[in-house]
Amino acid sequence: MKKDALFCVGQKAFIEKDGKVLVLADHPSGRVDFPGGKIQEGEAKEDRSVSLINALKREVAEETSLEIEVLDPFAVWYHEFTKEERNFGKVVYLVAFKCKYVSGDVKLSNEHDSFKWVDKNNYKEVDDGSDYFNVLEKYFLSQEA
Numbered sequence: 001m002k003k004d005a006l007f008c009v010g011q012k013a014f015i016e017k018d019g020k021v022l023v024l025a026d027h028p029s030g031r032v033d034f035p036g037g038k039i040q041e042g043e044a045k046e047d048r049s050v051s052l053i054n055a056l057k058r059e060v061a062e063e064t065s066l067e068i069e070v071l072d073p074f075a076v077w078y079h080e081f082t083k084e085e086r087n088f089g090k091v092v093y094l095v096a097f098k099c100k101y102v103s104g105d106v107k108l109s110n111e112h113d114s115f116k117w118v119d120k121n122n123y124k125e126v127d128d129g130s131d132y133f134n135v136l137e138k139y140f141l142s143q144e145a
Helices: 050-064 131-144
Strands: 008-017 020-026 036-038 067-080 091-103 112-118
Touching: 008 050, 008 067, 008 131, 020 050, 020 131, 036 050, 036 091, 050 067, 050 091, 067 131, 091 131
Parallel strands: 008 091
Antiparallel strands: 008 020, 008 036, 020 112, 067 091
């Protein structure tokens, strides 16, 4: 019997505002990223999913200064961090949530270099071939169905 895999669990917010989704550039790799992060110890101990939603809201506020409403999850994926990424050596299982912008102006933390709001007409401009971009594409393609 094989050993159980050990990995982090993370959440990413696909924040929609006026038909556009917020895309971040990860520091230092420049890879496509979205607000959110790994679930920290103690954040998943409550008996309801509200603790996980609060964790995602906290991450978004820390990384962008935005207030959001968390809607439904729409995708999951597995990511192994490369040498170019600050979490090199870690593995994370990610859950993507559709989110709605509530208030605030984007003010990035030191975890990201830049941001761009993209829509279904221009999202391919940020295509970096990553699994993160593939989830962004899934987001927009699911809206066409």
